[in-house]
Amino acid sequence: MKPSELEILVIAAQQGNKKAFDLLVVTLHKPMLLFAYRLCRNESLAQELVQEAWIGMTKNLRKLNDPRAFKPWLYKMIRWKLLDHIRKPALDTTSFDDQQELSCSTTCSAASIEESVDLLESIKKLPEPDQQAIFLFYIEAFSLKEIALVLDLPVGTIKSRLNRARSRLKALYV
Numbered sequence: 001m002k003p004s005e006l007e008i009l010v011i012a013a014q015q016g017n018k019k020a021f022d023l024l025v026v027t028l029h030k031p032m033l034l035f036a037y038r039l040c041r042n043e044s045l046a047q048e049l050v051q052e053a054w055i056g057m058t059k060n061l062r063k064l065n066d067p068r069a070f071k072p073w074l075y076k077m078i079r080w081k082l083l084d085h086i087r088k089p090a091l092d093t094t095s096f097d098d099q100q101e102l103s104c105s106t107t108c109s110a111a112s113i114e115e116s117v118d119l120l121e122s123i124k125k126l127p128e129p130d131q132q133a134i135f136l137f138y139i140e141a142f143s144l145k146e147i148a149l150v151l152d153l154p155v156g157t158i159k160s161r162l163n164r165a166r167s168r169l170k171a172l173y174v
Helices: 003-014 018-040 043-063 067-086 110-124 128-139 144-151 155-173
Strands: none
Touching: 003 018, 003 043, 003 067, 018 043, 018 067, 018 128, 043 067, 067 144, 110 128, 110 155, 128 144, 128 155, 144 155
16 A cells, blocks of 8 residues: 555544545554564464554544554554563563465465575564564565654664675675
8 A cells, every 4th residue: 555545544533434444454464563572472362462553542632633644553552562562571472373474365376485485584583673663674675764753763764774784684694
């Protein structure tokens, strides 16, 4: 979905349009779930975090002044919910089927699936902060400014993390 289409949906949802809200949920739920899982490495906790983020979003959607900030705001909310959860009991790190992370249609070739799995495994070897930057930049197509908002870091730090991650991935493939 194009950023302009997302902005229109956010504005419509802010005005009470239920169809627009439902389309936002349908469009963003799975990417949010993957992001939450990448943060906590626990499938059930990831689902809980995303659900809590949707609840928080519904309560505060009308307060959002800039519809362009909607997606980073939602992802940041997931991080906040995780931090709240960490302050409570310790996290359980059960494994998640990595194949669920690949959203490849049946037309994908075996070679492209194998390359995707290899790339995911290589990304998992990176430090967690670098994984988050790579995921948000390449998978979610966030801008550097949006990533900085989500991770509460300066844009320069995001650039450094992306550069370091790309260098490490390149070294793994050379």
